[in-house]
């Protein structure tokens with residue numbers, strides 16, 4: 001059961017039309033507010049996505065620069081709140097590496113990592129992202145307490161699946177992440193950080209919407225998601241150079 005205070009219902013109903021609009025506009029990103037740094041990071045993402053990706057090179061870079069925190073298989077570290085990134089959607093990974101390279105997403109850790117010279121340009125991002133996209137997702141993530149799964153499932157299907165898809169496997173249109181095979185502490189952390197506006201290249205309507213959930217609801221939906229194992233339905237996308245990614 002959703003607990004609705006008058007104020008929160010109002011926020012949600014105000015957010016709904018905006019979210020529908022947002023969902024319909026996200027594919028082209030044309031509606032991104034005209035803030036120069038957001039525009040330039042999205043331009044950077046678009047040109048990165050047009051490059052030829054070299055997953056073999058990405059594998060070497062991953063091992064050298066990323067594996068110590070994200071784990072040798074990209075399965076993350078629940079205790080340290082490091083996300084699992086193996087099997088994550090290609091376009092989403094590239095856009096997050098662009099965001100994390102600049103000031104579009106707060107993370108002292110990742111800013112430091114991505115300032116290393118070999119990782120500064122979009123070629124390295126697509127190489128690493130294509131490698132990560134192709135390797136097996138985490139099988140069993142760290143889970144929540146298990147006492148509110150039904151509530152979490154209800155919230156997800158009603159409020160989140162229009163963008164993240166019914167099985168939470170995400171969508172390249174709109175750079176929507178897969179939320180499967182992800183550790184509970186990371187999901188909790190990012191739901192709070194999204195609501196706090198620490199990810200700047202996100203539509204304000206989505207931030208307001210996520211802010212309207214109380215802490216029990218956030219825990220419930222994160223717990224439900226942390227139990228979705230593997231990659232889910234694979235929907236492949238043919239890139240302009242003919243390469244197919246998940």
Ligand code: HEC
Pocket residue numbers: 061062065066067068069070080081082083085093096097106107108109110113119128177
């Ligand atoms: C020193 C530890 C560390 C290293 C090294 C590191 N990361 Fe991260 N990474 C993190 C943490 C922690 C986060 C979560 C953001 C935060 O809390 O700062 C993160 C977040 C991410 C995300 C966002 C995931 C999502 O679901 O939005 C991506 C993508 C990522 N890292 C890729 C990489 C890549 C690629 C490398 C190597 C080039 C790398 N990371 C190296 C710690 C690290």
Ligand code: HEC
Pocket residue numbers: 019022023083155156159160161162163164174175176177178179187190191199201202206221
């Ligand atoms: C209007 C579309 C939309 C809706 C509705 C939506 N999301 Fe998202 N979500 C996104 C997009 C786009 C991102 C990527 C944000 C970015 O680029 O930083 C995202 C990111 C996330 C992340 C961060 C994942 C990561 O790997 O860092 C979580 C967790 C999340 N959403 C959970 C939810 C939950 C739970 C709901 C429902 C309560 C929800 N979302 C509703 C579009 C949506």
